Amino acid sequence: MVTIENLTKYYGPVLAVDSVSFEVAKGEVVGFLGPNAAGKTTTMRVITCYLKPTSGTVSVAGYDIYKHPVEVRKRIGYLPENNPLYPEMNVVDYLNYIAELRQVPAAERSRRVKEMIGITGLEDVLWKDIGELSRGYRQRVGLAQSMVHDPDILIFDEPTSGLDPNQIIEIRKLIREIGREKTVILSTHILPEVSATCDRVLIINDARLVASGTTDELINRAKGADVVTAVIKGPEEAVYQALREADFVGEFRKIKEEPEGEEAWLSLEIESTSGDIREKLFRLVVEKNWSMRELKLEKMSLEEVFAKLTTS
Amino acid sequence: MKNAITVARKEFRTYFESPIAYIFITAFLLLVNFLYLWTFFVTGQADMRPFFGFMPFVFLFLVPSITMRLWAEERKMGTLEVLLTLPVQEREVVLGKFIASFLFLLVMLALTFNIPLLVGVLGDPDWGTIICGYLGCLLMGASYLAIGLFASAISDNQIVAFILAIAICTAMLIVGEWFFLILVPDVFVPFFNFLGLGTHFESMGRGVIDTRDLLYYISVIGVFLYLNVNTVENRTWV
Numbered sequence: 001m002v003t004i005e006n007l008t009k010y011y012g013p014v015l016a017v018d019s020v021s022f023e024v025a026k027g028e029v030v031g032f033l034g035p036n037a038a039g040k041t042t043t044m045r046v047i048t049c050y051l052k053p054t055s056g057t058v059s060v061a062g063y064d065i066y067k068h069p070v071e072v073r074k075r076i077g078y079l080p081e082n083n084p085l086y087p088e089m090n091v092v093d094y095l096n097y098i099a100e101l102r103q104v105p106a107a108e109r110s111r112r113v114k115e116m117i118g119i120t121g122l123e124d125v126l127w128k129d130i131g132e133l134s135r136g137y138r139q140r141v142g143l144a145q146s147m148v149h150d151p152d153i154l155i156f157d158e159p160t161s162g163l164d165p166n167q168i169i170e171i172r173k174l175i176r177e178i179g180r181e182k183t184v185i186l187s188t189h190i191l192p193e194v195s196a197t198c199d200r201v202l203i204i205n206d207a208r209l210v211a212s213g214t215t216d217e218l219i220n221r222a223k224g225a226d227v228v229t230a231v232i233k234g235p236e237e238a239v240y241q242a243l244r245e246a247d248f249v250g251e252f253r254k255i256k257e258e259p260e261g262e263e264a265w266l267s268l269e270i271e272s273t274s275g276d277i278r279e280k281l282f283r284l285v286v287e288k289n290w291s292m293r294e295l296k297l298e299k300m301s302l303e304e305v306f307a308k309l310t311t312s
Numbered sequence: 313m314k315n316a317i318t319v320a321r322k323e324f325r326t327y328f329e330s331p332i333a334y335i336f337i338t339a340f341l342l343l344v345n346f347l348y349l350w351t352f353f354v355t356g357q358a359d360m361r362p363f364f365g366f367m368p369f370v371f372l373f374l375v376p377s378i379t380m381r382l383w384a385e386e387r388k389m390g391t392l393e394v395l396l397t398l399p400v401q402e403r404e405v406v407l408g409k410f411i412a413s414f415l416f417l418l419v420m421l422a423l424t425f426n427i428p429l430l431v432g433v434l435g436d437p438d439w440g441t442i443i444c445g446y447l448g449c450l451l452m453g454a455s456y457l458a459i460g461l462f463a464s465a466i467s468d469n470q471i472v473a474f475i476l477a478i479a480i481c482t483a484m485l486i487v488g489e490w491f492f493l494i495l496v497p498d499v500f501v502p503f504f505n506f507l508g509l510g511t512h513f514e515s516m517g518r519g520v521i522d523t524r525d526l527l528y529y530i531s532v533i534g535v536f537l538y539l540n541v542n543t544v545e546n547r548t549w550v
Contacts, residue, residue: 045393045550048397049397050393050396050397050547050550051547051550070399070400070401071399073397073398073399074399076397078393078394078397080390080393080394080397081390082390084389084390084391084392084393084394085391085394086326086389086391087389088326088329088330089322089326089329097318097322098394098398100318101315101318101319101395101398101399101400102398102399103399145394
């Protein structure tokens with residue numbers, strides 16, 4: 001649906017996007033993840049034909065952005081960063097205006113606008129000026145605007161920035177619903193957002209694409225061995241001895257010990273050599289007649305993956 | 313063209329969304345009525361020559377304030393990013409905004425109807441001259457609008473756009489005025505005189521329609537709208 005090859009964009013001498021290539025398939029929900037000023041917005045602006053790239057090719061639904069910018073724009077719904085709107089217009093007038101410029105046929109226009117109002121829950125503020133609306137409502141107006149022409153591709157630049165937690169949950173739910181039928185590309189620097197809404201993640205840092213894949217894939221790629229934390233009570237030296245001898249245990253280290261002394265609970269971080277070792281570890285502890293209070297397989301979070309990929 | 317009309321309709325409505333438009337029109341009407349009646353009772357002549365005489369200078373401040381918002385505000389608010397990623401062409405948007413500002417000017421000029429009415433009641437004016445003068449006002453005003461619209465597109469600050477438009481309009485106006493022409497060598501006088509925005513208006517104010525004057529105004533409008541389309545297409549500010 002969207003194909004980008006070697007996209008490069010300079011702002012004067014500043015490199016904003018450095019030969020980025022990726023593809024987004026029909027029906028996919030792709031999250032564009034990266035720190036601020038990584039090049040997310042620039043990439044989106046190129047796809048929507050707002051900016052001309054310095055080099056590289058971009059095609060949307062088979063149309064080249066240089067040759068057929070109007071065809072490309074027809075197929076895209078776009079919610080820019082900060083959701084710019086005309087404060088002096090009311091919601092209905094604004095949506096009608098956008099629908100008209102979006103070439104929604106006059107006969108369907110009011111039906112489409114009504115539908116959008118229903119989907120985004122704007123019924124209560126129809127005749128209010130946009131300038132008077134709360135951020136949450138304005139974001140919904142922005143979403144309604146982007147979908148009024150029933151586009152195949154939706155591009156949302158930081159769709160939840162500036163919203164409160166409840167509004168964020170609502171907007172994410174809405175995006176997930178939209179993503180069932182449409183191709184969605186959204187950008188964010190909030191990690192849980194990606195796990196909550198996207199099928200696939202593209203991590204962009206310092207103008208380059210550093211990783212791409214599903215959340216699980218990225219986590220698997222970024223982490224080393226599985227790590228288990230266990231809190232065990234037993235004679236300290238004997239515990240260490242047993243762990244050293246067990247073939248399923250790689251490296252291990254003590255995180256803390258409480259209370260100090262003979263009867264201490266040892267918190268241990270244990271690397272596995274063979275997948276999930278929780279059961280084996282449990283049996284070992286039982287066999288030795290020690291006690292166990294906690295046993296947890298540490299999952300690397302997307303935060304850690306992200307930090308690992310964007311700081312190296 | 314359909315898109316241009318959609319944009320024009322929205323922009324024209326936006327003018328009247330804020331009370332500034334009404335204050336602005338009232339101030340304009342008070343000003344021109346005052347300026348006109350002042351000379352009217354002094355000269356005691358039932359024609360509108362003085363009215364058309366001061367129009368180029370009234371427009372100098374009036375017209376840039378009509379256009380200053382049109383691009384600068386969209387750039388500042390970021391709404392241009394939505395507008396220019398819709399399936400519309402830049403030239404359609406430029407044309408739409410120009411049409412809207414022109415209609416606003418038309419409304420303002422139409423509201424000065426009391427002056428020809430007064431002249432008609434008190435005397436027996438040459439209606440041809442008056443109609444021709446108004447036509448000249450529209451053409452000259454449209455040229456100022458095209459300049460002002462262009463100035464608005466190269467800044468994201470309305471005040472900068474306003475001052476820039478006044479600067480360009482003033483420069484284009486004074487090159488044709490006597491107080492500038494006495495400073496230039498004689499051989500260039502006809503050239504600068506022709507370039508002046510007011511020169512072509514003077515003859516229309518006297519009731520003369522010359523195709524050269526029409527062509528002049530149409531060229532000025534065309535050139536500045538073209539520059540405007542270019543500026544918006546390149547959008548070097550993003």
